[in-house]
Amino acid sequence: MNISSHYKLTHFIPWTRVKIYRMLLLSIVPTVLFYFFGLNWVAIPWVPVALLGTATAFISGFKNTQTYNRMWEARQIYGAIINSSRAFGIMVKDFVRTTSTEEDKALHKEIIYRHFAWLTALRFQLRETKSWENVKTKSYNKEYLKYYKVPEWESNLEDELKPFLKENELQYILSTKNRATQIISDQSSVLRNLNESGKISDFYYANLVIQLKDLYDQQGKCERIKNFPYPRQFSSINIYFTNLFCILLPLGFIGEFSKLIEKFGENIVWLTIPFSIILGWVFLVLEQIGESTENPFEGNANDIPITQISRNIEIDLREMLGEKDLPSAIQPQNNLVL
Numbered sequence: 001m002n003i004s005s006h007y008k009l010t011h012f013i014p015w016t017r018v019k020i021y022r023m024l025l026l027s028i029v030p031t032v033l034f035y036f037f038g039l040n041w042v043a044i045p046w047v048p049v050a051l052l053g054t055a056t057a058f059i060s061g062f063k064n065t066q067t068y069n070r071m072w073e074a075r076q077i078y079g080a081i082i083n084s085s086r087a088f089g090i091m092v093k094d095f096v097r098t099t100s101t102e103e104d105k106a107l108h109k110e111i112i113y114r115h116f117a118w119l120t121a122l123r124f125q126l127r128e129t130k131s132w133e134n135v136k137t138k139s140y141n142k143e144y145l146k147y148y149k150v151p152e153w154e155s156n157l158e159d160e161l162k163p164f165l166k167e168n169e170l171q172y173i174l175s176t177k178n179r180a181t182q183i184i185s186d187q188s189s190v191l192r193n194l195n196e197s198g199k200i201s202d203f204y205y206a207n208l209v210i211q212l213k214d215l216y217d218q219q220g221k222c223e224r225i226k227n228f229p230y231p232r233q234f235s236s237i238n239i240y241f242t243n244l245f246c247i248l249l250p251l252g253f254i255g256e257f258s259k260l261i262e263k264f265g266e267n268i269v270w271l272t273i274p275f276s277i278i279l280g281w282v283f284l285v286l287e288q289i290g291e292s293t294e295n296p297f298e299g300n301a302n303d304i305p306i307t308q309i310s311r312n313i314e315i316d317l318r319e320m321l322g323e324k325d326l327p328s329a330i331q332p333q334n335n336l337v338l
Contacts, residue, residue: 001305004335011147015140019284020277027250027276034254035269042251049245049252053283056241060286063230063238067294070225074296074304077221081119082313084218088115088211089317095204096194105321107194112317114187117164118215119310120157121179126222126297126306127152132229133298134291141292141300148336150299151307180219188212222297230294242287250276305330305337 013020030042092111098104127150135141157179161170169186176182188209195205229235253272260268296304308330315326330337 001303001337002301002335003332003337011144015144016281016285016288018140019281019288023246023277023280023284024273026247026280027253027273030250030254031269031272034258035266040258043255043258044248044251046252046256049248052241052245052248056245056283059234059238059241060283060290063234063290064286064293066234067230067290070230071293071296071302071304074222074225077218077225078304078306078309081215081218082309084211084214085115085119085313086316088208088215089320091204091208091211093320095208096200098199107199109321111187111190112321113164114183114190115317116314117161117173118180118183118187119313120160120164121173121183122219122222123306123310124152124157124160125178125180126226127299129298130226130229130295132232133295135295135298135300138291140288144301147334148301148338149333150338151330153299181216184212184215184219226295226297235291235294238287238290242283245283246280249280299338301336303338307338 007015033039034042089112093108096104096107096111098107129136135145158170158174161173165173165183173179173182173186191200191205191208191212194200195202200208250272253275254269257269257271292300292302296302297306311327311330315329318326
């Protein structure tokens, strides 16, 4: 997530420079053919270009709206995880009671640390790369990785889970496919045993189980966004429309500027190049922005900052436990925070 007021042109232009080069080539070739070789057929009426541009603008706007909705839904889900985690921490602290204060503290720490393990396993699962994601496949995205680091790609899940789980539980969790799911399953088993031993009353136990169910709901919503891409048919048609429009755009400009030759001379046709680059760049960048927004957990610079959120939850719950040696908050790198 970018926390600055906007992307600086020193970052944005290099990120989109391939689009500029493409439009430069697409506009130079027909202009040269028209000006030096007299191929007047490259000049086409503006009407079909305008109609295609209207359709392209509509489909690009639709895609960007839907991809923004995916990103915003992901942020809302993690907002719900924050609230549910705090509520779960309070319930554990107040509902789990034994005859010993020290035993209470040990149980509270065990249960809440297991919740930290769930947060850790979930964010690692969400940062796994899917075939349709593009942060590691598109050259401009790979190049932009020099401005930030994705913590889940820089560390190991086992090492991250070690502080939160006992060794036997850790090895079991690592042997499973959906680690986050199994951690909550283990959490439920622990709470059930505490209820059966009388350390949690039936009423309090029921409320804690509801909190676990809510965490499962939020995890499932994250997995739905992660495992179901923006529909490929809409993504494909947006690419096709945008590229076709950018190919025809210089031809339409040549047609329009050629009408002004008698008044301003033949050199007026060369304005095709800057106008085509500017307008084509706008449409191509709209498509690229939508592409970089559609997968909010992939490790892109525009991702939901799930690592930072998880760390903030950990800090809050550690303070509930009375701990003083707290981990530091995740700090942005070049105004980017994940």
